Amino acid sequence: MARIMIAFALAVIGAALVATVIQTQFNLAALVALSVPIDLTVRMHAISHDLLHFGPIIALIFIPTFAIAFVVAYWLSVKLKVAERWWFILAGGVGLAVAFTLIDSLAPMPTLIAANRTLLGFILMSSCGAFGGWIFDRLWHPRPQELLEELP
Numbered sequence: 001m002a003r004i005m006i007a008f009a010l011a012v013i014g015a016a017l018v019a020t021v022i023q024t025q026f027n028l029a030a031l032v033a034l035s036v037p038i039d040l041t042v043r044m045h046a047i048s049h050d051l052l053h054f055g056p057i058i059a060l061i062f063i064p065t066f067a068i069a070f071v072v073a074y075w076l077s078v079k080l081k082v083a084e085r086w087w088f089i090l091a092g093g094v095g096l097a098v099a100f101t102l103i104d105s106l107a108p109m110p111t112l113i114a115a116n117r118t119l120l121g122f123i124l125m126s127s128c129g130a131f132g133g134w135i136f137d138r139l140w141h142p143r144p145q146e147l148l149e150e151l152p
Contacts, residue, residue: 096126
């Protein structure tokens with residue numbers, strides 16, 4: 001049980017970190033499009049600020065989404081007995097796409113997460129769920145050859 005909880009926590013954290021950086025870059029790109037000069041120092045400050053303030057919020061979105069998606073993925077992998085890892089990857093991505101769509105339909109503003117305003121942003125943010133699914137399955141149920149890999 002501890003292995004599942006650790007794998008789940010690391011999947012949430014890893015996906016939230018990547019999603020936060022993507023969200024930050026979309027916001028900064030919108031400012032650059034308005035001719036606001038943004039240097040590397042400002043980018044790094046914005047990333048660190050968002051990791052502290054936006055990261056926990058997106059992680060709170062990932063927790064129930066992954067909980068539901070990973071249970072469905074496990075059930076499908078047991079029933080269909082094929083490609084367990086791909087079920088978790090697919091469930092994470094689809095689950096997050098559904099969560100973003102649901103949240104955006106309930107939010108008072110057009111979209112709660114600015115990156116979701118474009119198709120590319122929506123796909124990139126949803127792919128963070130797929131990344132989380134990969135992390136979870138890799139840590140929870142590693143393949144035999146993965147256990148033999150040396151750490152760098």
